[in-house]
Amino acid sequence: MTTGHVFIATSLDGFVARPDHRLDWLLKRDSTGEDHGYDRFIAGMDGLVMGRTSFEKVLSFDPWPYSLPVTVMSRSLDQASIPEPLRDSVQLSRQTPEDLMHSLGERGCRRVYVDGGLLVQSFLRAGLIAEMTVTLIPVLIGEGRRLFGPTDRDIDLELVDTRRFASGMVQIHYRVAA
Amino acid sequence: MTTGHVFIATSLDGFVARPDHRLDWLLKRDSTGEDHGYDRFIAGMDGLVMGRTSFEKVLSFDPWPYSLPVTVMSRSLDQASIPEPLRDSVQLSRQTPEDLMHSLGERGCRRVYVDGGLLVQSFLRAGLIAEMTVTLIPVLIGEGRRLFGPTDRDIDLELVDTRRFASGMVQIHYRVAA
Numbered sequence: 001m002t003t004g005h006v007f008i009a010t011s012l013d014g015f016v017a018r019p020d021h022r023l024d025w026l027l028k029r030d031s032t033g034e035d036h037g038y039d040r041f042i043a044g045m046d047g048l049v050m051g052r053t054s055f056e057k058v059l060s061f062d063p064w065p066y067s068l069p070v071t072v073m074s075r076s077l078d079q080a081s082i083p084e085p086l087r088d089s090v091q092l093s094r095q096t097p098e099d100l101m102h103s104l105g106e107r108g109c110r111r112v113y114v115d116g117g118l119l120v121q122s123f124l125r126a127g128l129i130a131e132m133t134v135t136l137i138p139v140l141i142g143e144g145r146r147l148f149g150p151t152d153r154d155i156d157l158e159l160v161d162t163r164r165f166a167s168g169m170v171q172i173h174y175r176v177a178a
Numbered sequence: 179m180t181t182g183h184v185f186i187a188t189s190l191d192g193f194v195a196r197p198d199h200r201l202d203w204l205l206k207r208d209s210t211g212e213d214h215g216y217d218r219f220i221a222g223m224d225g226l227v228m229g230r231t232s233f234e235k236v237l238s239f240d241p242w243p244y245s246l247p248v249t250v251m252s253r254s255l256d257q258a259s260i261p262e263p264l265r266d267s268v269q270l271s272r273q274t275p276e277d278l279m280h281s282l283g284e285r286g287c288r289r290v291y292v293d294g295g296l297l298v299q300s301f302l303r304a305g306l307i308a309e310m311t312v313t314l315i316p317v318l319i320g321e322g323r324r325l326f327g328p329t330d331r332d333i334d335l336e337l338v339d340t341r342r343f344a345s346g347m348v349q350i351h352y353r354v355a356a
Contacts, residue, residue, distance in 0.1 A: 012312070012335060012352075013326035014192045025332060124318070134190070138337055138352060140302070142329030148191035151320030154203060157190060159316055159346035168337035170350055174190075174316060 002105035003130035015144035054116040121149035138168035180283035181308035182292040193322035232294040299327040316346035
């Protein structure tokens, strides 16, 4: 079965971005040269799934930062929204999370990096997340885009590991109970 | 100066209680006999401040669990709301957080345990919290009473310590930057 994996940073009060999607509160604390394990995480993934908002954010970066095949889940984007040089590595999907994971599995994609607050929420609700590495940034920003949202049940987590960094970041690795 | 100190448990998604104030998700994970340091924390405090909701919850416990002098911040309760046996150790206050801390200071109360989500939020906004020990419970409950709320600025935190427990709880001790 194809499993979803989360590697994400959040303010202590649970936000992944400000209301206008800005990440200044995160980026200014992420410039210490600390190795938070992102490269090692990515090396264990076969693909990446993100939403439209994340895609549009990442498009503003130059160069395109991913070597993994990327799926953008969006009902509003079409093929023309994808810049020509990315058309081999980025695909659009209007499937449900369940159907998308099934399709990815058929293409040999076993471990999928699920990125972005809303996508993490919908994949958690669908029971498609196997593990989460959450890095808590030592700041309260008060409002913004939340990492977690409503669930239809309690979702139990198993603690795998914790790491603390000189920057004050605390990284917690959970397995999501089946 | 009198300082506020927080020692509180929250689900990973940031809730201190369910919408109806139930703590079942917490209590069922807190029965492992682990020492989370609560007694040591309490031993360093001179007083306790809570809101009406917490007070009414604690009144349902028998016996009354606190030896510290308790201040209940409430605009709706009056002296008759306090059971006779508690009238020496529980006082009501309609002051602002700033004024209350000033009054407590005049009575020699230097370190005050601030309990309950709404109170933590208002004391944080007023710059009255010096440190927070947050214990993350390994569960997502999806909705409830939040630990943190809106702020009028970013509130920087300094990591002091982390502890992990066999139960999967992760305790993080922060100093609140001045």
